[in-house]
Amino acid sequence: MASAGARAQAFGQTEINWDKLDKTKFYVVGAGLFTGISVALYPVSVVKTRLQVASDAEKNAFSVIRGILKTDGLPGLYRGFGTVITGAVPARIIFLTALETVKVAAFRMIEPFNLSEPSQAAIANGIAGMMASVSAQAVFVPIDVVSQKLMVQGYSGYATYNGGLDVVRKVVKSDGIRGLYRGFGLSVMTYSPTSAVWWASYGSSQRLFWRLLGYGTEHEVTPPSQWKIVCVQSAGGVVAGATASCITTPLDTIKTRLQVMGNEKRHGAVQVVKELVMDEGWKGLYRGLGPRFFSMSAWGTSMILAYEYLKRLCMTED
Numbered sequence: 001m002a003s004a005g006a007r008a009q010a011f012g013q014t015e016i017n018w019d020k021l022d023k024t025k026f027y028v029v030g031a032g033l034f035t036g037i038s039v040a041l042y043p044v045s046v047v048k049t050r051l052q053v054a055s056d057a058e059k060n061a062f063s064v065i066r067g068i069l070k071t072d073g074l075p076g077l078y079r080g081f082g083t084v085i086t087g088a089v090p091a092r093i094i095f096l097t098a099l100e101t102v103k104v105a106a107f108r109m110i111e112p113f114n115l116s117e118p119s120q121a122a123i124a125n126g127i128a129g130m131m132a133s134v135s136a137q138a139v140f141v142p143i144d145v146v147s148q149k150l151m152v153q154g155y156s157g158y159a160t161y162n163g164g165l166d167v168v169r170k171v172v173k174s175d176g177i178r179g180l181y182r183g184f185g186l187s188v189m190t191y192s193p194t195s196a197v198w199w200a201s202y203g204s205s206q207r208l209f210w211r212l213l214g215y216g217t218e219h220e221v222t223p224p225s226q227w228k229i230v231c232v233q234s235a236g237g238v239v240a241g242a243t244a245s246c247i248t249t250p251l252d253t254i255k256t257r258l259q260v261m262g263n264e265k266r267h268g269a270v271q272v273v274k275e276l277v278m279d280e281g282w283k284g285l286y287r288g289l290g291p292r293f294f295s296m297s298a299w300g301t302s303m304i305l306a307y308e309y310l311k312r313l314c315m316t317e318d
Helices: 002-012 023-052 061-072 074-078 081-113 117-152 164-175 177-181 184-212 226-260 269-280 282-286 289-313
Strands: none
Touching: 023 061, 023 074, 023 081, 023 117, 023 226, 023 289, 061 074, 081 117, 081 164, 117 164, 117 177, 117 184, 117 226, 164 177, 184 226, 184 289, 226 269, 226 282, 226 289, 269 282
C-alpha cells in the first residue's frame, strides 16, 4: 500500500531503535553533546529558579538577570553548574536507557490495538518518557536540591554555601539523607508528567507534521531530505516544550519553593500553594513560566536535534 510505503520512507530515516545503536559510542559521545547544550542553556534555569522564589521587586526575567549580574557578574548565571554536570551524566544514562528500551516495549504492547500512527507514538513515547523520568529521579533529585540551593544562595535571606559538597554536608547534618530528597514526591509528580507530556507531544506532533508534508499519504513517496528531517524534529521539539511547560509549571514552582526552603521554614506543598495564592492569586503558581517555556522549548529543540543526530551517528551497520 502506498501510504505504508510512504510512512516507512519518512519514519524509517528518522526513527532509529535501541537495538541499532552502538551503546558505548552512544553514551560517550552523548555525554559530550548534552554537556555542551547544558553550558549554553543553564543560565535560563538559574533565572527560572530565582523568579520562582523572587521578591516583589523582581517580577520578570530581566530584573532577575540585572540583579544577578550586578551582584555576582556572569558567574552568577552558572551557580550550581558543577554540581549539575557531575550528576547529569549518570542520570542521563539511566534516563536514555529507560527511554529507548521502554519505548520499544510500549510500541509492541499497543500494536494489536490498531491505533493511528500519531496516537501510537503519543502513547508509546508518553509511557517511555514517564518511566525514564521515574528511573532517573533517584539520582536527579539530590542534584536538583543541591543546585537550586546554590542558585538562590545569599539571595533574599537564603543561606550561603561553599560549593556543592558544603550544601550536601549541611543538608545531611540538619535533615539526614532524606534532606537531599526534599520534594522527591513533587519531583516525581512534576518531572514524570512533564517527561510524559514532552515525549508524547514530540512523538505525535512529529508524525502529524510529516502527514501535513504529504508523508503517510498516497501522494508523496519521495524520501525526506536531511534538512526537512531537521525542520520537522525542531518543530516537534518546540511543540513539546510549549505543551509541557504550560501544563506542569505550577508543580515546578511548588517543588522549587519546597527545595530551597531553610530549616526555619518547614512548609508542606499545601502551605506553599496557600501562600502563593494569597500573595498573588492563582497566577503565582505560574511564576517563571516565561523562562521555563523558553528553557523547555530551547532545551527540547536543542536536545532532540542533538539526540537524533547522536542516534544517527551511533547507528550500527546492518
